[in-house]
Amino acid sequence: MGHEIRLNGIVEESIVDGPGLRFTVFMQGCPHRCAGCHNPGTHDPDGGYGDDTERIFAQFMENPLLSGMTLSGGEPFFQAEASCALAEKVKKAGKNLVVYTGYLCESLARKEDRAVRRLLETVDILIDGPYVRELRNLELEHRGSSNQRILTRSAVQEMLRPAFAPFKIENTQAAYARSASAHPGGRLYNSLRLR
Secondary structure (H helix, E strand, O other), X not given: OOOEEEEEEEEEEEOOOOOOOEEEEEEXXXXXXXXXXXXXXXXXXXXXXXXXXXXHHHHHXXXXXXXXXXXXXXXXXXXXXXXXXXXXXXXXXXXXXXXXXXXXXXXXXXXXXXXXXXXXXXXXEEEEOOOOHHHEOOOOOOOXXXXXXXXXXXXXXXXXXXXXXXXXXXXXXXXXXXXXXXXXXXXXXOOOOOO
């Protein structure tokens, strides 16, 4: 038996939640509650249904055509331990992992939570930032608003380095406007090509 996890639902074959054919897990519970969110049913942490990471992983492995798994929301980092357990299994199976989060990667990197760090260390692509209705852009690849970033594994790893940890963001909304120049390396990509 794996970790208990609270879900809103699963899409077994998706082409909109990352590169290739994906198995998308919609987590239940989201502290961000973004205005205009396309998944408002995921906000309540007591909503959805309980499941098990082992059962979900077995379901994922039934389809050999899948490129990887996407953890979406709700907020995957709201259930970091269970999300991490699932993510590590996906990576051990040789598949790629995309994680959506309403947090900035910089703020997640500063958290003193081992499961959060392990999940960040596991991702191939992190799509970060809350949905901002005023910045909605339907032409963006895999994002809903222009403040959201697509970060590759190397960009996330750079933000996990100790030299980056002291960077502090006081005003999250203002930080999105300057985020591309605010972090070392500036490795932000507008395309989801896995290397």
